[in-house]
Amino acid sequence: MQGVTEVCSECEFDPHQIAPDQLGPELLQLAIGYEAIIADASVSGCLALSSRPSAETWSILEYTGHVEFIYGSVGQMCEIADADELAPINGVDPDEHVDNAHFNEVAPTDMSERIHRSGEQARDALAGLESGALNWTLLFNGNPAPLGLLTLAMVHEGHHHLRDITRLAAR
Numbered sequence: 001m002q003g004v005t006e007v008c009s010e011c012e013f014d015p016h017q018i019a020p021d022q023l024g025p026e027l028l029q030l031a032i033g034y035e036a037i038i039a040d041a042s043v044s045g046c047l048a049l050s051s052r053p054s055a056e057t058w059s060i061l062e063y064t065g066h067v068e069f070i071y072g073s074v075g076q077m078c079e080i081a082d083a084d085e086l087a088p089i090n091g092v093d094p095d096e097h098v099d100n101a102h103f104n105e106v107a108p109t110d111m112s113e114r115i116h117r118s119g120e121q122a123r124d125a126l127a128g129l130e131s132g133a134l135n136w137t138l139l140f141n142g143n144p145a146p147l148g149l150l151t152l153a154m155v156h157e158g159h160h161h162l163r164d165i166t167r168l169a170a171r
């Protein structure tokens with residue numbers, strides 16, 4: 001899994017830079033980055049804020065909505081993780097989810113609040129775990145993986161898409 005065991009060739013996320021106790025704070029820090037990009041794009045009138053630059057490229061609001069959903073799944077995983085049982089969780093098809101969610105109709109200020117709140121919730125969920133819980137194994141899409149590693153993959157997603165929207169906002 002690129003971005004979890006090795007440095008991501010696209011966004012240069014280095015998983016070894018994130019200590020386990022920094023996963024939650026990092027998710028919130030990234031959320032604040034999304035807020036900043038949304039604010040900048042609003043001020044500059046960036047078209048990619050709420051419309052796709054091309055059919056296959058999400059808008060800034062769509063990327064943010066996708067990451068909000070990912071953050072929600074961190075909270076969900078923290079809730080269902082269990083020391084003795086393989087709790088199952090399944091991802092969704094990202095394109096299908098974004099197509100159906102109509103994030104481009106959400107007011108940018110609302111989306112900013114949503115990503116911030118979901119960052120806080122994910123951080124709090126991680127902070128509330130009992131010690132050792134990051135090593136508990138879940139069944140993600142049928143594959144066993146520890147909660148800490150799955151969360152690290154979500155941190156990478158947040159980092160990766162923040163780079164995507166930073167580029168969109170700069171166009």
Ligand SMILES: [Zn+2]
Pocket residue numbers: 003008009010011012013156159160
């Ligand atoms: Zn990446």
